[in-house]
Amino acid sequence: MKVKDPVCGMTIDSDRAAAHGTYDGETVYFCAVSCQKTFEARRAKR
Ligand SMILES: [Zn+2]
Numbered sequence: 001m002k003v004k005d006p007v008c009g010m011t012i013d014s015d016r017a018a019a020h021g022t023y024d025g026e027t028v029y030f031c032a033v034s035c036q037k038t039f040e041a042r043r044a045k046r
Pocket residue numbers: 005007008009010030031032035
């Protein structure tokens with residue numbers, strides 16, 4: 001499944017995502033662990 005990394009906008013394959021997490025019941029995939037960290041940091045600021 002093709003998914004979009006919400007941090008850098010890169011299209012990645014969910015099977016090859018370097019990191020993923022579930023946020024508000026939705027699984028979000030990232031190209032790198034650093035993108036996940038950025039995503040989580042942004043969420044924490046809300
Ligand atoms: Zn990324």
